[in-house]
Amino acid sequence: MRVLVIGNGGREHAICWLIRQRAPATELYCAPGSPGTEECGESVAIDVSDIEGLGRFAAERDIDLTVVGPELPLSLGIVDAFRERGLRIFGPSRAAARLESSKVFAKEFMHRHGVPTSDFVVTDDRDTARSAAERFRLPAVLKADGLAAGKGVLIVSSPEELEAALDVFFVDRRFGSAGARVLIEPFVLGEEVSFIGFCDGRRVLPLATSKDYKRIGDDDAGPNTGGMGAHSPAGIVTGEQLDEIMTDVMERTVAGMAADGTPFSGVLYAGLMMSPDGPQVLEFNVRLGDPEAQALLLRLEEDPVDLFAAGADGDFGRSELAFSSGASACLVLANQGYPGKAASGDAIGGIEAARAREGVVVFHAGTGRRDGQVIATGGRVLNVCAVGDDLSQSLARAYGGAARIHWPAKAMRSDIGRRVLGTGAVLS
Numbered sequence: 148m149r150v151l152v153i154g155n156g157g158r159e160h161a162i163c164w165l166i167r168q169r170a171p172a173t174e175l176y177c178a179p180g181s182p183g184t185e186e187c188g189e190s191v192a193i194d195v196s197d198i199e200g201l202g203r204f205a206a207e208r209d210i211d212l213t214v215v216g217p218e219l220p221l222s223l224g225i226v227d228a229f230r231e232r233g234l235r236i237f238g239p240s241r242a243a244a245r246l247e248s249s250k251v252f253a254k255e256f257m258h259r260h261g262v263p264t265s266d267f268v269v270t271d272d273r274d275t276a277r278s279a280a281e282r283f284r285l286p287a288v289l290k291a292d293g294l295a296a297g298k299g300v301l302i303v304s305s306p307e308e309l310e311a312a313l314d315v316f317f318v319d320r321r322f323g324s325a326g327a328r329v330l331i332e333p334f335v336l337g338e339e340v341s342f343i344g345f346c347d348g349r350r351v352l353p354l355a356t357s358k359d360y361k362r363i364g365d366d367d368a369g370p371n372t373g374g375m376g377a378h379s380p381a382g383i384v385t386g387e388q389l390d391e392i393m394t395d396v397m398e399r400t401v402a403g404m405a406a407d408g409t410p411f412s413g414v415l416y417a418g419l420m421m422s423p424d425g426p427q428v429l430e431f432n433v434r435l436g437d438p439e440a441q442a443l444l445l446r447l448e449e450d451p452v453d454l455f456a457a458g459a460d461g462d463f464g465r466s467e468l469a470f471s472s473g474a475s476a477c478l479v480l481a482n483q484g485y486p487g488k489a490a491s492g493d494a495i496g497g498i499e500a501a502r503a504r505e506g507v508v509v510f511h512a513g514t515g516r517r518d519g520q521v522i523a524t525g526g527r528v529l530n531v532c533a534v535g536d537d538l539s540q541s542l543a544r545a546y547g548g549a550a551r552i553h554w555p556a557k558a559m560r561s562d563i564g565r566r567v568l569g570t571g572a573v574l575s
């Protein structure tokens with residue numbers, strides 16, 4: 148089987164790694180790929196936004212299956228374009244990808260179909276935004292409607308912070324056209340959980356639970372990032388809550404999308420707040436979370452090529468996925484300055500020493516090569532992951548591995564999983 152994976156981050160390295168582990172005979176390509184994915188297959192120098200170029204490559208090389216990592220090509224309609232060429236691809240159509248590419252679409256969809264989520268106001272006017280935030284009472288949440296690389300959400304706790312956030316949207320216009328419409332929502336209290344399912348248009352195959360840590364600093368200090376660490380299981384979800392998430396969120400969403408004439412196939416990711424009133428959807432994504440994928444795929448005991456091909460063909464033909472017992476963790480090693488401008492270019496040492504440790508796997512998220520050395524080029528640079536018998540062991544192993552890796556501008560959180568372990572909970 149010839150498989151093309153699209154993307155170049157840690158998530159895509161994890162997908163390629165799993166394909167190598169579970170379907171070793173696969174002829175694997177990754178566009179544009181990274182020094183990490185090159186350990187598993189051939190890089191193809193085509194940008195993720197070049198839908199025409201990717202389609203031409205897949206057709207010329209007789210690619211049997213394409214798997215899309217990031218949201219951008221999905222929002223640009225890569226699935227529709229590939230299907231028009233008769234190419235098999237696992238992911239949502241452009242219309243279905245609006246669940247992520249338009250927060251307004253997602254909110255209206257959820258309200259229409261009874262998927263639990265907070266109230267909201269949408270506006271392009273500063274005064275309306277201010278009075279909505281005041282009506283919901285602070286803290287409130289301001290969100291860009293469109294794609295903003297995980298950075299389009301601002302939480303404001305005081306009138307001064309509200310004015311500063313309104314400046315970001317209406318004066319600085321930091322998010323460009325993605326921020327032309329702003330959603331204002333009440334802040335929902337609780338603990339965040341990521342719940343991800345593979346969908347074939349009709350059915351949801353749930354993955355294990357996971358939890359990511361979005362703020363840059365320990366104890367959730369500082370701005371949001373794409374995610375600074377994750378673990379699976381989330382460790383804070385009861386069996387009853389799992390059933391509620393599956394029926395009220397995942398299955399209701401897939402049924403609603405089908406009823407609206409835009410059936411959802413691909414990866415459905417619900418970012419949830421486990422609130423005192425039950426799970427509330429904060430946002431949908433239409434792809435695997437990064438870094439949640441790195442933790443989850445370490446535990447997935449399935450052939451991903453068979454699985455994604457069946458999903459692309461519209462029928463998984465089963466209702467469950469196998470995950471290893473135990474737990475996994477993923478730590479993000481970033482360049483100092485992230486989530487702002489951060490690209491030190493420092494040479495990285497210790498990757499192989501980390502990999503030599505029990506249970507540890509290292510994925511490349513933002514690296515390059517210079518004079519034969521791996522260098523730190525991105526904001527998020529490496530993912531040090533580990534499996535273990537439980538969360539405590541997998542986190543300890545990941546931190547042990549991360550300590551072996553060094554470059555001058557290395558930055559990471561030191562508290563991933565601490566709050567969950569502190570609860571003493573051993574839940575899903």
Ligand code: GLY
Nearest residue numbers: 373374436437438
């Ligand atoms: N880790 C959050 C995301 O992938 O959007």
